[in-house]
Amino acid sequence: MSSESLQLNLSGGVDPVEFENRLREHLQALSGLLYFGFGRNLPGSWGAADCTLDLLFADTAPANLDSVLGELPGIAGVDRVAYRRIGGGLREPGLTGGIWRTLLLRVRPQATAEQRAALERDLLRMPDYIGGIRNWQLARVSTPGRWTHVWQQEFACVDDLLGEYLIHPYHWAWVDRWFDPDCPDWTVDAIAHAFCPLQSSLLGRAASNPDN
Template sequence: MTWTMGLRWCYAVPDHRAERFIADTNALRGPGILSSHAGSHGPGSWSPWSLTWDLTLITDGPGRPHIPEVDELLDRWSTEVEVTSSAVLTPRAWRQAHGDDGIEDLVHRVLLLRVAPSAPQQQIRALEASLLRMPDHIPVIRSWSLSTVSPASRRYWTHCWRQTYRDAADLVDPDTPDSYLAHPYHVTNVDAFFDPHNPRRIVDDFSHAYYIC
């Protein structure tokens, strides 16, 4: 399972403290922890928090996992870092790109969505299908996963669409050919679900953030 958290600084911390916290999260190890990645959000992110922390865990329990190493780290940093969003994800589909583990400074993108409660199931399935077809049309996407937020941990968000990229230009640069956000497939097949002026819109809120790790 994957557990993604949005965090913000309690005050303007010095750069060296921010770097220390990110280093601590990325170095976290312990029983049941398969991976731990965190980073400050890059330019162009659209999110109510400052950092994202992603954990891949060996656990099947619903709701917020209780991992002693995670709890200890958050307690140690509680005067400087606040958890403002927490979502346990249930993967629907995914692909792990060969060689991602060997790439330094890999870009991790996390898109959290809130589908409107009134959205018809047919439209929700159409959104999910459009997202899942993106890697077939946008080759700069490396690893990816589409998940729903576990009902036991659901407070606001309903879905999470995660990807990795070799560099930020592949994700956000409008002048980079076939970058994710500017790609014709994105514009013609996905944007409508988010556009408040489009009758197909069913996503009423989202957080778009990426970090380098």
């Protein structure tokens, strides 16, 4: 299986409901697509696009993915990354009506292998301290581009993300040092923070596939 996360910018004046309907129609042309998740990013997203689109394929992504998206009216820009999961977990695989959060991040080229490994370890320990993270996944980007990692979480409501998660002591007193250029442990030099409504758990569906 293969997974992709895309940030989509929409052209001015595009109706997001009509766009989503057309998107669903176009995605039917993709061979091997197991499922997809789509949502309009909410206010407070930072460094991201207008919408988040996640795709899971039975095998590698089809070669015509770019052309299918290019034929879809209303797309002004695409930031596309393929990735491979390195860790994650589920507390509530049947979650519905929640929030899907995607953090794209770039490990700076000067970072050591030890710093990279420690960053990954600390991110994956966040759910041990932050109960509002219902499901989570950390992955390394497998395609060329500016991003190196994708850190995804599912929350029951937006307050769990903007409240407990962002202000938790483990977050700002421990994890933030990897993102702070004034700290000796500085490892991440760019991020894109996006969150959008989630109809049903994407990570729960991925885990239900025995090949994932």
